[in-house]
Amino acid sequence: MSLRHANGLTLDHIIRSDRASIQLSVPQLIEAALYRREGSLTDSGALQVTTGTYTGRSPKDKYIVRDSITASHVAWGSTNQPMTTEQFGRLYRKALQYLEQRELFVFDGYAGADAAYRLPVRVVSEYAWHNLFAQQLFIKPMQEELRSHKPAFTVISAPGFKADPAEDGTNSEVVVAISFEERVVLIGGTEYAGEMKKSIFSVLNYLLPFQDVFPMHCSANIGADGDTALFFGLSGTGKTTLSADPNRSLIGDDEHGWSPQGVFNFEGGCYAKCADLAPEKEPEIWQAIRFGTVLENVVLDSKTHVPDYADKTLTENTRAAYPIDFIPNAMIPGVGGHPKTIIFLTADASGVLPPIARLTKEQAMYYFLSGYTSKLAGTERGVTQPVATFSTCFGAPFLPLQPTVYAELLGQRLDEHRAQVYLVNTGWTSGPYGTGSRMKLSYTRAMVKAALAGALADVTVTADPIFGVLVPDYIPGVPNEVLVPRHTWPDAKAYEAAAQELAQQFSRNFEKFSDVADNIRAAGPRVSG
Known part of the structure; x- marks a missing residue:
């Protein structure tokens, strides 16, 4: 042609x-x-733009x-x-x-x-x-x-x-x-500018596996002693927020490759969600919004040009795009060693998954292939409230090859480098969306901090009776009852019903992976009846 x-x-x-x-x-x-x-300057010098009809992919x-x-x-x-x-x-x-x-x-x-x-x-x-x-x-x-x-x-x-x-x-x-x-x-x-970055992400997801590189929809950071950590998850689950840690250097906030030599960022910048952004919750992102930053679909005060991050008139999917060196502790170039800790982030709208749990290798493969979360409002047009979804490998829209290609690359890397994998629920607790409340960011930060420090590797754990994942019995800074979802629900029977419903959704979704080994399939939730 x-x-x-x-x-x-x-x-x-x-x-x-x-x-x-x-x-x-x-x-x-x-x-x-x-x-x-095409846009206006905000009071901090960022360029504010709107994207018209399409405010998401x-x-x-x-x-x-x-x-x-x-x-x-x-x-x-x-x-x-x-x-x-x-x-x-x-x-x-x-x-x-x-x-x-x-x-x-x-x-x-x-x-x-x-x-x-x-x-x-x-x-x-x-x-x-x-x-x-x-x-x-x-x-x-x-x-x-x-x-x-x-x-x-x-x-x-x-x-x-x-x-x-x-x-x-x-x-x-x-x-x-x-x-x-x-x-x-x-x-x-x-x-919508995000189409540009995600199209190249799709291109890399096609090309790199042929070069023995595992392409990943994740953020990554690195500690003072060189320990690399990965955060998998779909938009809105907390990848950017949790990886922007003042005590660790940011490798990148969204897209990475894991080669035989280590981890590297695909990008040179960050594309952070900024709905309800506040300096006390996300100071690194707040400070990055300045001259050179593109602020998408954020409403400005007509006179002062001060952004109102709580105003979601245009979309829930308000975004800030800035170079990674706007983050004070960014790792430049964006490369790191093989990860010691891997975190799968999910925003569970049913409120039944534990806020953190350790995974065996087989469970890690199962939950990676499942890619469960609740799709949050705004990231895609037409989505106005959380919708349960299974996005294979936490990035199905961007994966051109068969899912097992990426899963096998993950399995190989886990075998080679023995990283510890955790499932972290940044979604709802004490009930489902509309009844319960969103998990406190301070609790999530405390749990992630403990995981990155290796403090959860040897603590006593209890296997969740339905999901089988290994829940720590104690984490400093987190109330014990928060760690066990059934203890936070006012109605135990309602919890059991909701948990079983989610377990059945996992099971039905996993039926499409007909070529997966039996030990990985058996690592999923236990469905009664």
Whole structure:
């Protein structure tokens, strides 16, 4: 397939025109965004923008081009929807026509802090603030690197380019299409900047397992003695909050690879949720919101331009995008050794999972494949309250390959490096959503601190009678009754019913993993009846 306009014009020709601004600095991009009325400055100097109709990802509008490279490897289905090469070619040529007469912004950088595995990327955007977002989220090249930079993947972000479902075979006006043959990501119809970073995450999730690298949807930090920790979990479960620890250095807040040499960040920045953000709860994130930060869909006071993080008029999914060096104790470059502690975060809206539990290797494999959480409002459009979901490997929307590929990589790493795995519930206690309350962040921090310090490795534990996980009998700073969910519920029978219902959901979900070993399958919850 030749990705050219009918008159022979290519993206390279468009980029070389006088309408394309290449590798602008942060101040230049902010000036351009303000001049073009794309956003406003907050009182702290951050650039506030809104994303219109789409304030979260559009998973039903994401496609992978089915070609000679992907046909036999991708786990095709509702998550990885196929697009033909002909469809992609038509859309791409229409996108070139659209871009030909518009001012564009170009950023060249990298995904991957480990030079042995990094992916050179180019972002071509219609909006100046989208290019600022890319510059802050991806890894910026040094000047000498820029001279030899050759993009291995190009992301085109064109919100004004809208697909025609009748003509293009898409589900809506939004399209996020990845072509591994052409090494292009085409994003149209949506202003939500998160599509750019997550599309490259999907690309890395496809490419890296073939290089013996385990790609992970997790945050990572490192202690003073070099102990690396990983935090798996979907958006809203606390990855960013819990990994931004003033006593540990932050490797990254969302996407990492675990190679034979250790852990490395895919990104050069953070994309933190900031609904109800407060300096006393998340001081590192609060202080990072300054000049150079992109603040998405946060409502400002019309006169003072002070952000109101409690105002969710536009969306629950308000975000701050900033370079990782805005966090005082960031690890630069974002690399660390093999992890000693791995934490699976879940926001359980049913309120029945313990707030922390130690997992055997088999249980770790089971809960990793299950990827249970309650999807929180705002991360995807159409979600307005918590919905129970099982997102395989804590990142199903971004995993092009079969789930067992990632699970086997986790199992291999656990065998090789003997990391201790914990399941941590940052969701509800004393009852389900609507009746109980959200787990106190101070309790979660105390539990995570104890786990990272190795203080839970040898404490006495009690196996949960339904979920089988090993619950510590005592943790400093946490009331004993909080550790056992059934003790927090006012109605024991209601707890048992809710716990059994969740156990059955686990069991039903796991039926799709027909090729998983019996010992891993047996590590799941015990379903009665």
